[in-house]
Amino acid sequence: MGKLIRDTVLPILDNEILRRLGDSAIINLEGGGHLAFTTDSYVISPLFFPGGDIGRLAVSGTVNDLAMAGARPLALSLGMILEEGFPMEELLRVLESVRATAREAGVEVVTGDTKVVRKGEADGLFLNTSGIGMVPPGIETSGKRVVAGDALLVSGPVGDHGIAVMIQREGLRIESPIKSDVAPLWALVERLLGLGEAVHFLRDPTRGGLASALNELAMSSAKGVELQETWIPVTPEVSSVCELLGLDPLYIACEGRCLAVVAGHRAQEALELLRGHPLGKQARIIGRVLEGPPGNVILRTAIGGSRLVQLPVGEQLPRIC
Secondary structure, three states: OHHHHHHHHHHHHOOOOHHHOOOOEEEEOOOOOEEEEEEEEEOOOOOEEOOEEHHHHHHHHHHHHHHHOOOEEEEEEEEEEEEOOOOHHHHHHHHHHHHHHHHHHOOEEEEEEEEEEOOOOOOOEEEEEEEEEEEOOOOOOOHHHOOOOOEEEEOOOOOHHHHHHHHHHHOOOOOOOOOOOOOOOHHHHHHHHHHHHHEEEEEOOOOOHHHHHHHHHHHHHOOEEEEEHHHOOOOHHHHHHHHHHOOOHHHOOOOOOOEEEEOHHHHHHHHHHHHOOHHHOOOEEEEEEEOOOOOOEEEEOOOOOEEEOOOOOOOOOOOOO
């Protein structure tokens, strides 16, 4: 997908804003101020899973993309592509979830579109959501602000969402139920932004998980990233399932977690801010930014070795967002 975007889409649609390839576009407004704009499509299977559903996922994903740009969400759109014969009770259930999650995030759905296609052409229901938000003065979250010595933090255990969806899809029997972490993160991020310019980079580790987000950080900042394996929070349940199935939790999607890069001398303060919110109670410092080798992510393993954390060649778990 990354190659398709860089080699095919970007050369045709190229412009200064799109070239940044951020989760949200930052648009400078006349007279000052910065508007964040984002859009995303959701084709998850199954539509309902432990801890969430496609409606909660769509609202949370869009709100979170705005939040990672440091933007307060203002309004959302909702586009629905329905397959002929889709059960009305399931549609109502999804719409109720959209409403509840939007309220939780402090935002409203203000416009949208609905299309119906013939049976067999849409796999039930696809959603597209777009969102706009305002970036407060003095806030900029991008790789170019990252410097050696910065601390890496994650707001909670990784891998819960992808594993929860996979278990539901495959009908696996697990003694301890695993729920998706899907949640809107603006209230959590807003606390962190109280550190002002000390917050250098934010990303929600969705498709490709924490590994992809960290590789994006390393490449966009032209810095090295060092992780400590024993510091990365993974629940015992997720760890067991990953070990059983040969999966790496670093590559499993999260939908309610935030990766934050903050100035090293403010790391402990940032950690306490995250832990002061219900969605950040299990936040951890997981590593640091180094001067080099540029573009590389190095994991210091529990047994004292090290390995390179590379971008995934493909998706371990497709159709999870």
